[in-house]
Amino acid sequence: MKRLWITLTWLVFSILILIPLVVLATGAFGEGTSGFIKALARPEALHALKMTGLIVLVVTLLNGLFGIMMGIYLVRATWLSRRLRQLFNSIVDLPYAVSPVIGGLMIVLLLGPDTIVGAFFEQIGFKVVYAFPGMVIATLFVTFPLMVREVMPVLQELGTDQEQAASTLGAYSWRTFWQVTWPSIRWAVIYGTILTVARSLGEFGAVLVVSGNIINKTQTATTLVYQDMENFNVTAANGVALVLAVFSIGLLLLMERAKKRKEVH
Amino acid sequence: MNNTWIRHKGWTWGFRTTVLLYFLILIVLPIAGVYVNSLSDGWSAFVQNIADPIAWKAVLLTLQLALVATVINVAIGTMSAWVLVRYDFPGKSLLNSIVDLPFALPTAVGGLMILVLLGPHSVVGRAASALGLDLVFHQPAIVVAMVFVTFPFVIRAIQPLLEELDTSAEEASYTLGASRALTFFRVILPAMLPGILSGAMLAFSRALAEFGAVVLVAGNIPGRTLTASVYIFGEVESDNEAGAAAVSILLLTLSFLILWLINLVQTRRADT
Numbered sequence: 134m135k136r137l138w139i140t141l142t143w144l145v146f147s148i149l150i151l152i153p154l155v156v157l158a159t160g161a162f163g164e165g166t167s168g169f170i171k172a173l174a175r176p177e178a179l180h181a182l183k184m185t186g187l188i189v190l191v192v193t194l195l196n197g198l199f200g201i202m203m204g205i206y207l208v209r210a211t212w213l214s215r216r217l218r219q220l221f222n223s224i225v226d227l228p229y230a231v232s233p234v235i236g237g238l239m240i241v242l243l244l245g246p247d248t249i250v251g252a253f254f255e256q257i258g259f260k261v262v263y264a265f266p267g268m269v270i271a272t273l274f275v276t277f278p279l280m281v282r283e284v285m286p287v288l289q290e291l292g293t294d295q296e297q298a299a300s301t302l303g304a305y306s307w308r309t310f311w312q313v314t315w316p317s318i319r320w321a322v323i324y325g326t327i328l329t330v331a332r333s334l335g336e337f338g339a340v341l342v343v344s345g346n347i348i349n350k351t352q353t354a355t356t357l358v359y360q361d362m363e364n365f366n367v368t369a370a371n372g373v374a375l376v377l378a379v380f381s382i383g384l385l386l387l388m389e390r391a392k393k394r395k396e397v398h
Numbered sequence: 399m400n401n402t403w404i405r406h407k408g409w410t411w412g413f414r415t416t417v418l419l420y421f422l423i424l425i426v427l428p429i430a431g432v433y434v435n436s437l438s439d440g441w442s443a444f445v446q447n448i449a450d451p452i453a454w455k456a457v458l459l460t461l462q463l464a465l466v467a468t469v470i471n472v473a474i475g476t477m478s479a480w481v482l483v484r485y486d487f488p489g490k491s492l493l494n495s496i497v498d499l500p501f502a503l504p505t506a507v508g509g510l511m512i513l514v515l516l517g518p519h520s521v522v523g524r525a526a527s528a529l530g531l532d533l534v535f536h537q538p539a540i541v542v543a544m545v546f547v548t549f550p551f552v553i554r555a556i557q558p559l560l561e562e563l564d565t566s567a568e569e570a571s572y573t574l575g576a577s578r579a580l581t582f583f584r585v586i587l588p589a590m591l592p593g594i595l596s597g598a599m600l601a602f603s604r605a606l607a608e609f610g611a612v613v614l615v616a617g618n619i620p621g622r623t624l625t626a627s628v629y630i631f632g633e634v635e636s637d638n639e640a641g642a643a644a645v646s647i648l649l650l651t652l653s654f655l656i657l658w659l660i661n662l663v664q665t666r667r668a669d670t
Contacts (some may be wrong), residue, residue, distance in 0.1 A: 135485060142481040145474045146493050149546055150500070154509035159513050202417045207443070212414070223661070224425060230653035232607030235646045238634055239428035242435050242643065273424055333506025338609035338627065342634055355506040355610070362510060362614055371514065374507040381502040388502070389495055391574045 157378060160371035172372030180349050182376070185334060187265070188353065192272045192333040197326055198251075200280025205314070207281070208288040225278050233275060236344025240271050263345040268353070271339035272310040276332045283325035287318050320395040327391060331384045335377065432650065436643035447644035451502040456629040457619040457648055463537060463625065464605035467544035472594055473602045474545075475552025479590075482553070500549045505610030508546050512539060513615050534618035540625065543611035548601035553599030556590050563589045596663050603656040606649065 146303050172178060175372050206213065228236065244251045244261045254261050261267045273336040291314075299309040344351035346360060354377055361370035409598060437444055448454055472556050481487075483495050516533040526533050533539050563586070571581040609627040618632070619624040626649050633642035 138477060138481050139485055139487045142478050142493065143579075145478060145495065149549060150496055153515045155512050156515050156520070157507075163577075175654060199417055199420050202413075204423055206414070206417060212416075221421070225421075227425060227429060227654070230603055230607070230631070230650070230657045232609060232627045234609045234630050234634075234651075235432065235607075235650060236428070238630060238639070238642055238646055239432050241634065242639060243428055270424070274428060275424060277421075300637060329457070331502050335502075335507070337504060337506040338631070342631060348533045355504045358504075358506045358510055359610075359614065362513065367514070370510055374504075374510045377504050377507050381504065381507070382499070385495070385498060385502040388498070 140312050154224040154378065157371055158375055161366065161375040163368050163371065167369050169372045169375075172369035173376065175338065175369070177348050177352060178354075178373055179358060181352045181354045181373070184265075184268075184352065185354040188268055188272055188336075188340075189330055189333045190348050191269050193278060193326060194271075196273055196276050196280055196329055197322070200277065200325065200329075201284055201318075201322060204281045204284030205288065208285055209293070228275055228278055231275075233336065233338030234342055236274050238338035239274070240267055240343050242341075244270070247395050257356040260345055263351060265351070268340050268351060270351070271343040272333045272336050275336055275339050276329045279332060280322070280325035283321045283328065285320055287321040288314075291317050320391060324388065324391040324395055327384055327388050331381060331388075334380060334384075421584045429650070432643055432646055436640065436647050439640065443640065444644050444647075448648060450641065452620040452624070453629060453641065453645050455481060456624045457626045457645060459621070459624065460606055460626040460649075463540050464544060464602055466648055467541050467548065467605045468598050468602040470541070470545050471544075471548055471552050472598050474593060475549070475597060475601075476556060476590065477562060479553045479556035479593075483557055497550050497553050500547050505547055505608065506614065507615030508655065509543055509611035512543050512546060516542065534615055535623065536624060539615040540623060542611055543615050544608055546603040547608050547611050548604045551601040551604065552594065552597035555600070556593035559593040572597050592663060599656050599660050599663070603653050603660075 161172070164171075165280075173182075203225070207218055207225070210218065213221075231239075241262055242248070244254070244267060246252065246255055246262065251261060259266070261270070295313050296309055300312045335355060337359070340353055341356050341359065344353065344356065346352055346356045348360075352360070354373055358370050358374050358377070361367075361373065436447075478493075478497075482490065482497075503511075513534060514520065515522060516526075516539055518527065523533060531538070567585050568581055571585050576584070583641065607627060608625075611629065612625050612670075613628050613631065616625060616628060618628055624632075626645055630642045630645055630649075633639070633645070
C-alpha cells in the first residue's frame with residue numbers, strides 16, 4: 134500500500150512538473166545551442182528581457198517600501214480605528230482574487246486614452262496605457278499583497294513590548310524602527326521581496342492587456358513567449374521560456390533558504 | 399542630535415497619508431472603477447452584455463472546468479500531502495521543494511510546457527490522437543493547465559495539519575480494533591478536512607481567474623474552449639470594454655465571495 138502511494142506521488146510530480154520541465158529544456162535546444170543563442174540574441178528578445186528587468190526593479194522597490202509601511206500600519210497604527218484597520222486588512226487580499234486580465238482591464242478603464250485622466254496625461258505627453266507606466270501600475274496592483282502579508286504575521290507575533298521599551302527609553306521612532314523592529318522583520322522582508330520579484334517577473338495577463346504587446350516597445354519576456362507561440366516559433370518561445378524558468382527555479386531555491394532563516398530567528 | 403525638523407508633526411502626517419493614498423489609489427480605485435464603469439450605463443446594458451451567449455457560456459465553461467480541476471487537485475493533492483508528510487522515500491525533499499514551482503513559474507511558461515508536452519508532435523499527443531482523443535486546444539488541456547497552476551494549494555493547506563496531528567489518536571483507534579479504513583475516515587480525514595476545504599477553494603478561485611496558462615493551450619472556440627478570462631481579453635482587444643467589464647464583475651464578485659468564504663473557514667478554525 135505504502136509503496137503504491139509513493140509511486141503514485143512520484144508519477145503525479147513527474148507528469149505534472151518534472152517531465153514538462155525536461156521537455157521545455159530539450160525544446161529550447163531543439164536546433165542546437167546555436168538555435169538557443171539565436172532565439173535569445175534577437176533584438177526583440179533582448180528588449181523584452183530588459184523591459185521585464187526594469188518592471189521587476191521598479192515594482193519591487195515601490196511595493197517593497199509601501200508594503201512594509203502598510204504592514205506596519207495595519208498591525209500597529211493606533212491612529213487608525215480598529216474597524217478601519219480590519220477593513221483595510223481584508224481589502225489588501227483582493228488582488229489575489231482578481232484575474233490578471235481583469236487587473237489589466239481596470240487600468241485601461243481608468244487610465245486609457247479615452248478616459249479623462251488618460252486624456253489629460255496624453256495631452257502633457259505622458260502615455261500611461263500601452264506604455265511603461267501602465268505596465269508598472271498593473272504589476273504593482275497584482276503584487277501588492279505579497280510583502281504586506283509577509284510582514285504582518287511577524288509583527289503580530291512580536292508584540293509591542295520591545296518597541297515600547299525602546300520608546301520609553303527615549304529612542305526616536307526611526308531609531309526604534311531600525312534597531313528594534315527591522316532586525317525582527319528582516320527575513321520576512323527578504324522573503325516578501327523574493328515573492329514580489331518572482332511574481333512581477335512572471336506577470337503576464339495584466340501586462341498583456343495594458344501593454345498592447347508592441348514589439349521592441351512594450352513587449353516583456355512573458356508576452357514575447359506568447360507571441361512566439363502564436364507565430365509558431367516554438368524553438369524561440371522555448372528558449373525565452375527556459376530563461377524565465379531558470380530564474381524562477383533560482384528564486385524558488387532562495388525562497389527555501391529564506392524560509393528556513395525566517396523560522397529560525 | 400538635532401533632527402527636530404524630521405520630528406515635525408507634518409512629516410508624520412504626510413508620510414501616513416502617502417502610504418494610505420498609495421494603497422487606496424492602487425487597490426480600491428481600480429476595483430471600484432470596474433463596477434462603476436460596468437453599471438454606469440444601467441442594469442439593462444449590463445444584463446445585455448452578460449446575456450450574450452458567448453459571454454455566459456464562457457463563464458459557465460470556466461466554472462465547469464475549474465470544478466473538474468479542483469476535484470482532481472483535491473485527489474492528487476491529498477495523496478501527495480499524505481505521502482510527503484508520512485512516508486520516507488528517496489527524493490522526498492526534492493519533491494517537497496518543487497511543490498511550489500507552479501507558483502514560481504510564470505503562467506505563460508507553464509502553459510507553454512503543457513503545450514509542448516501534450517502537443518500534436520509530442521509522444522503523448524501522438525498516442526492520444528491514435529486513440530482518437532484531442533488534448534491540446536481542447537478541454538482536457540485547459541483542465542491540465544488549471545491543475546498545474548493550482549497544484550500547490552491543496553498540498554500546502556493540508557501539510558501543516560497533518561504535521562500537527564497527534565499520532566496517538568490514530569494509535570488509540572487501532573488499539574481499539576478499528577480497521578485502517580475506519581481510522582482514516584474517522585480520525586485522519588476529519589483532521590485534514592479544513593485544509594482540503596480551504597485549499598480547494600483557493601484552487602477553485604485561482605482556476606477561475608487563470609489566464610496565462612489557459613490562453614496558450616485553449617482553442618478559444620466560443621462555447622467549447624473559450625474561458626471567461628480569455629473572453630475578457632478578446633473583448634478588450636476588440637475594443638468592447640463594456641462587454642469585458644460586465645463579465646469581469648461577474649467573475650470578480652464570484653471570486654470575492656470565495657475569498658470571503660475562505661476567510662470565514664480560516665477564522666472559524668482559529669477560534670476553535
